Amino acid sequence: MSDPTEQELAAWAALTRSYERGRRHLDAMLKTAGLPTLDIFEALGVLDGDAIGGGLTAKALEERLTMPQYAVSRMLDRMERQDLIERMPNPGDKRSKLIRITGAGRQTRRQMERAHGDAISGFLRPRAKPGQLERMADLLNLLDQAQPDRQSG
Numbered sequence: 001m002s003d004p005t006e007q008e009l010a011a012w013a014a015l016t017r018s019y020e021r022g023r024r025h026l027d028a029m030l031k032t033a034g035l036p037t038l039d040i041f042e043a044l045g046v047l048d049g050d051a052i053g054g055g056l057t058a059k060a061l062e063e064r065l066t067m068p069q070y071a072v073s074r075m076l077d078r079m080e081r082q083d084l085i086e087r088m089p090n091p092g093d094k095r096s097k098l099i100r101i102t103g104a105g106r107q108t109r110r111q112m113e114r115a116h117g118d119a120i121s122g123f124l125r126p127r128a129k130p131g132q133l134e135r136m137a138d139l140l141n142l143l144d145q146a147q148p149d150r151q152s153g
Helices: 004-032 038-048 058-065 069-081 103-125 130-144
Strands: 086-087 095-102
Touching: 004 038, 004 103, 038 058, 038 095, 038 103, 058 069, 058 095, 069 086, 095 103, 103 130
Parallel strands: none
Antiparallel strands: 086 095
16 A cells, blocks of 8 residues: 555645535535525435435435434434424334425425525635636546545555
């Protein structure tokens, strides 16, 4: 295994700083608008996109959100208290529950979509010149592509 190069370390640091700064900006904008956090917005999006409409298990939600189990569990408790979701028995597995978005959850998601879009534009527009966003998206999509692990010899 080789040590990362200075360029790799610098790229990684810039990526993680930018991601965290962007998330904080979006969460702050949602909070200012009196709306739930970005994590809840993302969860509502996954649940609203459930094509069958029968609901998803917490495990399926964890995988789609790439969040740890404990964080999803806490978030779902908050969402249920806010009437954004409902939990129902899972006929396919008595040990789990199905989670489904409520009407209030859909309405909240629509409100959040507007604030989310405004927050993204407000974060990116002052930082990027024309053409840079396309290049940025291309580079980040390269990182998102599944690559086999390479072992160095």
